[in-house]
Amino acid sequence: MSDVGGGQRVRLVLWSDGDLWLLRRTNSPEMTEHLGGPETEEQLVARQRRYVELGPGRMYRVTLADGGETVGSVGYWPRSWQDAEVWEAGWGVLPEFQGRGLAARAVRALLPEARAAGTRRYLHAYPSVDHPASNGVCRSAGFTLRGQADFEYPKGHWIRSNDWRVDLDRLPGGD
Template sequence: MAERTITLQVRLEPWAEKDLALLHRMNAPEILEHIGDPETEEQILARHKRYVKIGGTGRGRMFSIILLPELEAVGVTGYWERIREEEAVYEITWGVLPQFQGRGIATAAVEETIAIACAEQKHRKIHAFPSVNNRSSNAICRKLGFSFICEYEMEYPPGSFMRYNDWCLDLRKKKLSSVYKNSVIHI
């Protein structure tokens, strides 16, 4: 029997008012198990407002991950500025709805997000901070060429302590195949 290749495409769209429904879907215990408990309605609305606003500040960008050709929003990715050891850097985040995990969607979306940050030529480094227990996110960091810096304990959300890994990618050394193009994944 011949092997069958299924082509899956994802596109990033700037976070917009319409994405509030996606943020509600992302507020599920199985998605948040490595970063804390689900947020209250007030916290979701505040997060949504920050995500919408960040794109217009020049200090980062947030995106919905769109599965093609279905045009279904399946996750979130983005980056923002922060100070890390007295240096301005980007911090990157991502998440995919459970029913779409394990198909390479997050890897493609993160790679595209990094390409967008690279194109800005604003900061040299981008950091990811997945929980030490989040195998999938740590694997994405390794696959995309991040360097492991160290393990930390931090308070997040306030009142709760967690262990996380600090991964760093030098944006000036990263060779990426696409900027603002659809990512194609073969599964």
């Protein structure tokens, strides 16, 4: 599966047992600044296990469609939000690939995957209000800003987030 928009195309590769290295790469202070900071090795190993076993929902390694070089990760998982069952999306692009629009292309490629899961109508993302790049990804990927909310991530760490949402039933090719 790939996004065919302008610029470099991306491909989503289902997360596998061999992808712990990518979690380690994205565990830098720079990459986790808006997520409560780096995790311990034990936390990373537990996250790796959750990603491999995730269901419902899916995690993917994002690669360049031409050449297959890994540039980051993207995924969706279930969440209860405001008395509804929704999907939550998250992503990260390695520093050397940032600023090229790859995260937005990866999220756009993720949307039909979440729709195909068929169990939830809406996909949300909750980037910090202080994270312009992730908010820009939401805007570029077609999310609608619904407002702000206090959001706990990781557990015990509260941030002020924007609540962005995509109606999966209104995607092109949807019902």
